[in-house]
Amino acid sequence: GDSVTQMEGPVTLSEEAFLTINCTYTATGYPSLFWYVQYPGEGLQLLLKATKADDKGSNKGFEATYRKETTSFHLEKGSVQVSDSAVYFCALSDPGTGGGNKLTFGTGTQLKVEL
Amino acid sequence: DSGVTQTPKHLITATGQRVTLRCSPRSGDLSVYWYQQSLDQGLQFLIQYYNGEERAKGNILERFSAQQFPDLHSELNLSSLELGDSALYFCASSPGQGVNTEAFFGQGTRLTVV
Numbered sequence: 001g002d003s004v005t006q007m008e009g010p011v012t013l014s015e016e017a018f019l020t021i022n023c024t025y026t027a028t029g030y031p032s033l034f035w036y037v038q039y040p041g042e043g044l045q046l047l048l049k050a051t052k053a054d055d056k057g058s059n060k061g062f063e064a065t066y067r068k069e070t071t072s073f074h075l076e077k078g079s080v081q082v083s084d085s086a087v088y089f090c091a092l093s094d095p096g097t098g099g100g101n102k103l104t105f106g107t108g109t110q111l112k113v114e115l
Numbered sequence: 116d117s118g119v120t121q122t123p124k125h126l127i128t129a130t131g132q133r134v135t136l137r138c139s140p141r142s143g144d145l146s147v148y149w150y151q152q153s154l155d156q157g158l159q160f161l162i163q164y165y166n167g168e169e170r171a172k173g174n175i176l177e178r179f180s181a182q183q184f185p186d187l188h189s190e191l192n193l194s195s196l197e198l199g200d201s202a203l204y205f206c207a208s209s210p211g212q213g214v215n216t217e218a219f220f221g222q223g224t225r226l227t228v229v
Contacts, residue, residue, distance in 0.1 A: 043205055044205070044220040045220070049217065093215075101213060102160040102171050103218060105157060105158040108158070
């Protein structure tokens with residue numbers, strides 16, 4: 001079945017540091033890939049997405065590139081801010097799963113940014 | 116604000132009881148999804164409805180059931196509750212059901228079974 005593996009947290013960085021959160025996946029079909037962010041006490045919000053190989057999703061300074069050859073979708077940001085502190089989830093939606101467009105999530109990576 | 120409304124926000128109930136969680140999707144969205152978030156299982160897909168019809172099913176227990184009504188709101192019914200059912204239950208909605216469609220999440224209902 002489909003699965004998403006992302007790096008364990010928590011990740012603690014100083015403000016303005018470079019961020020990478022690794023994400024790899026396995027899928028039956030040709031999935032779409034997403035990063036969602038969850039701020040404390042809130043629901044998940046879509047951060048960015050990519051729907052085909054070599055696509056780069058970007059939003060709010062975050063970027064991720066769909067790498068089919070390495071089945072990866074790593075999240076990066078050049079300079080993090082305290083306000084980026086949240087839990088980040090990598091997810092996929094796979095058309096090969098026989099209907100619907102459920103999301104399969106990774107375990108989430110907690111990011112804490114300190115001054 | 117995602118536009119998805121879930122009620123109640125918090126629910127505390129005893130083992131063996133039955134509860135109903137309610138979700139109002141964004142205006143115009145036809146798909147509704149239910150997810151369970153727990154410390155040990157992470158975020159798990161439960162079930163999807165599209166325009167009133169069940170569209171996909173995940174790891175949903177037989178004690179759980181859901182439906183989507185003609186006005187497109189959805190309810191998740193959890194019965195014979197066990198301590199392990201304590202979790203955050205999210206509802207999400209999307210306009211359609213394509214794999215590229217963005218899902219908008221509500222703030223969740225935190226269920227505590229004591």
